[in-house]
Amino acid sequence: AVDALPPNLLALPDGFAFGAATAAYQIEGAASEGGRGPSIWDAFSHEKGKTHDGDSGDVADDHYHRYPEDIDLLAKAGIKHYRLSISWSRLMPDGRTLNDEGVAFYSALLDLLVEKNIEPRVTLYHWDLPQALEDEYNGWLSPSIVEDFAAYAEKCFELFGHHVKTWTTFNEPLTFVGGGYGTGVMAPGRCSDRSRCIAGDSETEPLLAAHNVLLAHAHAASRFRARFSKGYSIDMVNCGWMAWPLRDGSVDDMNAASSFMEAQWAWFLDPLVRGDYPPSLKARAPALPQFTIEEQTLLKGSVDMLGVNYYTSRYVAAADAVYPAASVGDAAGIPALNGEYHLATTRSLSEGDPRIGVVGGSPWLYVAPDGLTDVLLWLQDRYHLPMAVTENGCDQPSGEDERDDVWRIDYLRSHIDGVATAIQRGADVQAYYAWSLLDNFEWADGYSKRFGLVFVDYNTLTRTPKRSFAWYARLIHAHASSSLLLVDDVAPGRD
Numbered sequence: 443a444v445d446a447l448p449p450n451l452l453a454l455p456d457g458f459a460f461g462a463a464t465a466a467y468q469i470e471g472a473a474s475e476g477g478r479g480p481s482i483w484d485a486f487s488h489e490k491g492k493t494h495d496g497d498s499g500d501v502a503d504d505h506y507h508r509y510p511e512d513i514d515l516l517a518k519a520g521i522k523h524y525r526l527s528i529s530w531s532r533l534m535p536d537g538r539t540l541n542d543e544g545v546a547f548y549s550a551l552l553d554l555l556v557e558k559n560i561e562p563r564v565t566l567y568h569w570d571l572p573q574a575l576e577d578e579y580n581g582w583l584s585p586s587i588v589e590d591f592a593a594y595a596e597k598c599f600e601l602f603g604h605h606v607k608t609w610t611t612f613n614e615p616l617t618f619v620g621g622g623y624g625t626g627v628m629a630p631g632r633c634s635d636r637s638r639c640i641a642g643d644s645e646t647e648p649l650l651a652a653h654n655v656l657l658a659h660a661h662a663a664s665r666f667r668a669r670f671s672k673g674y675s676i677d678m679v680n681c682g683w684m685a686w687p688l689r690d691g692s693v694d695d696m697n698a699a700s701s702f703m704e705a706q707w708a709w710f711l712d713p714l715v716r717g718d719y720p721p722s723l724k725a726r727a728p729a730l731p732q733f734t735i736e737e738q739t740l741l742k743g744s745v746d747m748l749g750v751n752y753y754t755s756r757y758v759a760a761a762d763a764v765y766p767a768a769s770v771g772d773a774a775g776i777p778a779l780n781g782e783y784h785l786a787t788t789r790s791l792s793e794g795d796p797r798i799g800v801v802g803g804s805p806w807l808y809v810a811p812d813g814l815t816d817v818l819l820w821l822q823d824r825y826h827l828p829m830a831v832t833e834n835g836c837d838q839p840s841g842e843d844e845r846d847d848v849w850r851i852d853y854l855r856s857h858i859d860g861v862a863t864a865i866q867r868g869a870d871v872q873a874y875y876a877w878s879l880l881d882n883f884e885w886a887d888g889y890s891k892r893f894g895l896v897f898v899d900y901n902t903l904t905r906t907p908k909r910s911f912a913w914y915a916r917l918i919h920a921h922a923s924s925s926l927l928l929v930d931d932v933a934p935g936r937d
């Protein structure tokens with residue numbers, strides 16, 4: 443039964459899209475080839491002590507040269523949807539000037555996907571800002587970034603819009619502003635702690651960077667909509683945990699969990715859907731910048747759907763709770779969260795069984811498939827928009843077999859089942875993308891963590907599909923063919 447399919451698989455509707463996801467800096471390599479300019483992740487990963495073993499994306503999976511092989515893997519497995527990102531500094535090495543070789547690379551890649559009948563979903567920004575713009579005006583901290591990003595986005599729409607209908611402006615601003623400006627563990631590595639970071643203010647800079655990200659999204663989306671209409675969609679991919687109140691029946695913990703959800707998800711989604719930050723965040727983050735009325739109008743309704751990245755969940759208790767299993771949370775470096783809550787991964791010291799399960803290969807990744815169901819229902823209830831799970835996946839605890847990865851199969855099965863449950867309860871979820879197609883450069887953790895469905899040998903760059911890859915292919919086939927069977931069942935005029 444280690445290869446069993448999710449029991450609720452057929453609750454996922456006909457046409458539900460199954461895909462796999464990657465990001466440019468994590469897989470492409472060829473960092474100084476094809477006219478590519480440096481990004482903030484090149485600078486950060488080359489700085490001493492910033493990544494595991496000094497790993498960088500210089501070579502990564504060498505996808506830049508091996509993309510036909512990788513697309514072939516998707517095609518052979520029957521994976522018809524692929525989420526990828528464009529490297530801004532490959533397309534525009536200085537952030538503004540178009541690089542013909544970059545255009546040629548993404549054109550060839552997208553042509554091949556379309557030829558193989560694989561639908562691309564493209565992210566414009568998966569954390570790799572051109573270093574030139576960091577040098578010129580401190581990147582996301584400056585309002586100048588808004589026009590530069592919108593111009594980059596518009597160029598991508600113009601160049602690739604005939605092949606790509608579904609676009610994402612940003613991947614996980616929560617993660618990159620928290621890591622980049624709060625804790626400093628991600629590029630550009632700014633924070634208040636001068637023993638680790640060169641410059642920065644962890645209290646205010648994440649809020650400012652996020653503000654400019656939101657405005658950049660709004661301007662890009664308005665240009666998108668001036669160009670495309672029916673069949674096209676633009677979104678932002680957000681991430682976060684499900685926050686459950688730690689103590690059953692504690693009103694304080696219910697309030698803490700609810701404002702924690704708002705500080706993670708609604709920080710970005712309230713502006714994009716409703717036009718302004720959530721009141722609970724305004725109250726607890728006095729340094730939060732304000733939008734003008736014109737900006738609010740531009741922001742409101744600027745996403746057609748929600749991209750949802752989900753990996754894990756937490757119990758949350760009020761900050762004044764004295765509770766042995768909880769620690770004061772360093773919540774991803776987000777100032778409005780730090781020190782304000784207790785976060786816990788188990789309830790086992792209180793009554794009631796622990797809902798958050800075992801930990802994966804990364805110390806933050808506790809397995810909690812119910813959290814995915816609850817996040818989707820929370821988002822459905824608050825925003826009433828179609829959704830796609832744009833990332834979900836895991837690395838395995840050490841000791842697990844990396845190729846015979848039954849632990850990962852178990853994770854994926856329970857989470858896909860969690861999506862099906864959310865749909866049964868009313869969530870409008872249309873797609874699911876496994877993170878990731880390939881083992882790849884896992885940011886500060888370098889190559890020490892493997893999230894792929896396909897194993898990559900970093901000495902030879904050989905790809906070997908894992909057991910989970912074959913399992914996922916079988917799942918996709920089973921879902922598609924039972925949909926066909928159902929259609930056949932009701933088709934008139936057949937004997």
Ligand code: PNW
Pocket residue numbers: 465613614617681682683751753754806833877884885893
């Ligand atoms: C995502 N969390 O980051 C990113 O989009 C990917 O690029 C990355 O490789 C993947 O997840 C695995 O880490 C996350 O704390 C970082 O819950 C942190 C969390 C979730 C996602």
